[in-house]
Each structure stands twice: as structure tokens, then as C-alpha cells.
Amino acid sequence: MLNEGKEKSKILLVEDSMTQATLLKRLLQSYNYDVVMADNGLNGSIIAKEIMPSLIISDVNMPVMNGYEMCKLIKKSEEMSNIPVILLTELSSSDDIIYGLECGADNFIIKPYTEKSLISRIDYLLATSRIRKSDGAGMGIELSLGSKTYMINSEKRQILNLLVSTYEKTIDQNRQLKEKEQELIALNAVLEKRVLEETARRMEKEQLLVQQSKMAEMGGMINAIAHQWKQPLNVISAMAQDLDDAFDYGQMDKEYLVSVRDTILKQVEFMTRTVDDFCGFLRPSKDKITFDIKKSIEEIVMMFSPYFRKSDISLNVILIEENVSAIGYPNEFKQVILNLINNAKDAIELTRGKTGHPADGRIDIGVTKEGGHLRVFVADNGGGIAEDIIDRIFEPYFTTKELHKSMGIGLYMSRTIIENHMGWRLTAANAGDGAEFVIEI
Numbered sequence: 001m002l003n004e005g006k007e008k009s010k011i012l013l014v015e016d017s018m019t020q021a022t023l024l025k026r027l028l029q030s031y032n033y034d035v036v037m038a039d040n041g042l043n044g045s046i047i048a049k050e051i052m053p054s055l056i057i058s059d060v061n062m063p064v065m066n067g068y069e070m071c072k073l074i075k076k077s078e079e080m081s082n083i084p085v086i087l088l089t090e091l092s093s094s095d096d097i098i099y100g101l102e103c104g105a106d107n108f109i110i111k112p113y114t115e116k117s118l119i120s121r122i123d124y125l126l127a128t129s130r131i132r133k134s135d136g137a138g139m140g141i142e143l144s145l146g147s148k149t150y151m152i153n154s155e156k157r158q159i160l161n162l163l164v165s166t167y168e169k170t171i172d173q174n175r176q177l178k179e180k181e182q183e184l185i186a187l188n189a190v191l192e193k194r195v196l197e198e199t200a201r202r203m204e205k206e207q208l209l210v211q212q213s214k215m216a217e218m219g220g221m222i223n224a225i226a227h228q229w230k231q232p233l234n235v236i237s238a239m240a241q242d243l244d245d246a247f248d249y250g251q252m253d254k255e256y257l258v259s260v261r262d263t264i265l266k267q268v269e270f271m272t273r274t275v276d277d278f279c280g281f282l283r284p285s286k287d288k289i290t291f292d293i294k295k296s297i298e299e300i301v302m303m304f305s306p307y308f309r310k311s312d313i314s315l316n317v318i319l320i321e322e323n324v325s326a327i328g329y330p331n332e333f334k335q336v337i338l339n340l341i342n343n344a345k346d347a348i349e350l351t352r353g354k355t356g357h358p359a360d361g362r363i364d365i366g367v368t369k370e371g372g373h374l375r376v377f378v379a380d381n382g383g384g385i386a387e388d389i390i391d392r393i394f395e396p397y398f399t400t401k402e403l404h405k406s407m408g409i410g411l412y413m414s415r416t417i418i419e420n421h422m423g424w425r426l427t428a429a430n431a432g433d434g435a436e437f438v439i440e441i
């Protein structure tokens with residue numbers, strides 16, 4: 001309601017804070033009220049007497065004279081007692097209500113208040129002020145609260161107004177609390193959904209990376225298998241060529257046939273075993289088991305030594321500790337070792353022949369025990385990792401190699417396997433004339 005078309009009601013605003021007073025004045029003016037201001041209770045009571053406002057709105061805490069005292073003065077004065085007084089209070093204790101009743105205030109506006117509640121309270125008080133004039137004074141009541149006794153002379157309507165205004169505030173706060181609670185519940189649900197989505201996305205991404213790294217490994221495996229097969233295939237091919245000669249020279253007796261058959265079967269058996277070994281290695285381990293680290297390392301070295309030797313790189317097992325077992329996934333552990341030795345091989349091949357770098361590649365794999373913890377290391381003489389990238393090598397898709405050959409996920413996967421799946425640690429450093437990767441178990 002904009003109070004339009006009527007004679008402007010005059011409101012006396014008693015407030016010591018200039019900012020608060022100006023804001024409130026503007027608000028009241030926008031609702032077409034005439035506003036006069038006073039900066040403390042004493043001045044308020046003097047001005048009130050002078051201008052006889054339709055309503056007084058007063059702050060409580062003010063210098064010189066506070067709002068309660070001013071209200072008491074006004075309500076005691078015969079000519080002014082009918083002017084409704086609204087107190088602006090924070091209502092921090094029940095004493096505030098008692099003080100309000102005691103001083104005869106007509107209404108409370110509890111800070112912080114909304115524009116709507118303030119204006120509707122003013123309208124209500126102005127509309128009922130005539131009725132109030134005829135509502136005789138109530139009987140005095142003595143009220144004890146805590147250690148103090150108060151004398152309440154308020155009218156019934158005033159008591160009701162005050163109680164309703166505090167009750168309204170409580171209801172309003174309760175509603176706000178409920179709204180906030182609903183907002184929190186909704187927010188929580190959104191957050192939970194996001195966490196689930198994010199987890200699913202991460203798992204999908206990790207799954208994809210595992211798949212990609214498997215494919216990359218498979219490429220390396222096929223090279224290794226091809227290399228392992230070369231020797232037996234050469235033997236079989238030589239035997240096949242020999243069959244003609246043996247026939248021409250009449251050497252093809254039973255004994256000759258048995259020897260050819262045994263040699264071929266032996267080579268085929270070797271070839272089958274190679275494939276079985278590699279396939280078994282690619283299969284992920286199902287459960288965490290106690291496995292022999294020494295055996296796992298030796299198996300890897302046995303499978304890959306011939307292939308590495310072809311590139312003039314020696315794979316050396318330096319096992320300082322005996323009986324080194326750990327709980328984890330053995331095949332994944334072997335995949336990590338393979339990633340590390342493949343990286344070492346790449347580094348050696350890149351630096352080989354350059355000044356200051358040895359011609360012979362060397363990769364040492366070993367296990368030591370430190371402070372009750374096992375430490376598996378893979379060290380090479382490939383020149384090491386440049387200091388400006390050493391912090392990034394475990395990031396997914398970080399590579400310094402040709403992009404069509406490498407994806408840069410070997411170390412990311414290795415760390416995921418070692419740290420997330422096994423709960424161990426994988427770190428890198430430069431040592432001697434190359435890099436050293438360490439798995440702390």
C-alpha cells in the first residue's frame with residue numbers, strides 16, 4: 001500500500017546511526033510518509049512534543065537517552081501517550097520483551113527486518129490507533145524474571161501486539177530455517193549426484209587408459225614374441241631345406257626322421273611356451289595374493305633379456321634381499337616393471353653414441369630392504385630425465401617421444417597400479433648416469 005490519496009502521515013524516526021536512518025527514511029518516503037528525524041531519545045521526545053507525529057519508530061540503543069526511556073517518557077505524557085511507538089530491536093533476550101512492555105511500546109520490529117513486514121506493521125498501527133485511544137489502561141501486573149521484578153502497566157492490546165510481533169518473527173525465522181534446510185537437502189542431492197557422475201567418469205577414463213596401455217604393451221609383446229620365435233623358426237626352416245638333401249643322398253632312414261620330428265617338436269614346444277607366457281602375463285590378476293617379487297622380476301628378465309640383448313642392452317638382476325614377498329597383483333607388478341625397463345631401453349637408445357654416453361646399455365633391477373620396507377629399483381645408464389620435466393612424467397599423456405609411437409601413459413598407469421591398486425609408492429629420480437625408478441612397498 002503506497003499511502004496514496006490520503007493526508008500524509010508524519011513519522012518521527014529516532015535513530016543514532018546516520019546510515020540506518022537515511023536508508024529507513026528513504027524507504028518510508030517511498031511509501032509516501034512524511035519523515036522527521038531525531039538522533040537520540042531525548043531529542044526524539046522533544047521533537048515529538050513539538051510536531052505530534054502519527055507514529056514514532058525508534059532504535060533502542062542510543063546515546064544520551066535510549067529508546068525504552070524515551071518511550072516511557074512519551075507514554076507518561078498525557079498528550080503524547082496515544083502516539084504509537086515501534087521499537088527497532090535485535091531482541092537478543094526475553095528481557096527485551098519485558099523492557100518493551102514496561103516502557104509501553106506498541107510494537108517491536110526485530111532486526112533484521114524485511115521492507116514488507118515493516119510497512120505492514122506501520123499501516124496496522126496507524127489504522128488501529130483510533131481504536132486504541134478508547135481502549136482503557138489495563139491493570140498493573142508485577143512480573144518477576146530472573147532476579148528482577150518489573151511493573152507492567154500496559155494495555156491488553158499492547159501486550160498482544162508485542163507478543164504477536166515476536167511470535168511472527170519466530171514463525172518467519174522458522175520458515176527461513178525450513179527453506180534453508182530444503183535448499184541444503186537439494187544441494188546435497190546435487191552434490192551427491194555430481195560426485196557419483198565424476199567417479200563414474202574417472203573410472204571410465206581409467207578403464208580407457210588401462211585398455212590403451214594394454215594395447216601399447218601388446219605391440220611390445222608382439223615384437224618380443226617375434227624375436228623369440230625367430231630362432232626356432234630358423235631351425236625349422238633349416239630342417240625343411242635339409243629334407244631334400246637327405247632324400248637325394250639316401251639318408252632318410254627311420255633314425256633321421258625321428259631326429260627331425262624331435263627337433264621340430266622341441267622348437268614348436270618352445271614357441272608355444274613363449275606365447276603362453278606372454279598371454280598369461282597380459283591377463284590381469286584377479287585377487288591380491290602373496291607373491292615372490294624375486295620370482296616375478298626373474299620371469300620378466302627371462303622373457304625379455306633375449307629381446308633386449310638384440311639392442312645391446314643387458315638386463316641385470318641385482319637381488320640383495322632373499323625371500324622377498326609382498327601382497328599385491330603379480331601380473332600388474334610385472335607390467336609395471338616392463339613399463340620401466342621399456343622406458344629405460346628407449347632412453348638408452350636415444351642417448352647411445354652421443355658424447356659422454358656409453359655404447360653399452362645397462363639396466364639394473366634389484367630389491368633392497370630399508371627400515372623394514374622393501375624397495376624395488378630399476379636403474380639405467382640412459383642419461384637420466386631432464387630436470388624441467390621430471391615433475392610431469394607421471395601425468396597422463398605426457399611424453400617426450402614421437403607421438404605416433406608413444407602415448408605417454410606408461411608411467412601414469414604404473415603409478416596408478418602401484419599407488420592406487422597396491423597401496424605402495426612409485427617415485428623417480430636421477431642417479432649416476434641415468435634414471436632410477438623406485439617402488440617402495
Ligand SMILES: Nc1ncnc2c1ncn2[C@@H]1O[C@H](COP(=O)(O)OP(=O)(O)OP(=O)(O)O)[C@@H](O)[C@H]1O
Pocket residue numbers: 216339343344347380382383384385386393394398399400401405406407408409410411412435
Ligand atoms: N628411464 C628414463 N630415462 C629418461 N627419461 C624417462 C625414463 N622413463 C621415462 N622417461 C620420460 O618420461 C616420459 C613419460 O614416460 P611414459 O612411460 O609415461 O611415457 P612414454 O614412454 O613417453 O610413452 P608410453 O609409455 O605411453 O609408450 C617419457 O616420454 C620420457 O621423457
Ligand SMILES: [Mg+2]
Pocket residue numbers: 339342343409410411
Ligand atoms: Mg613408457
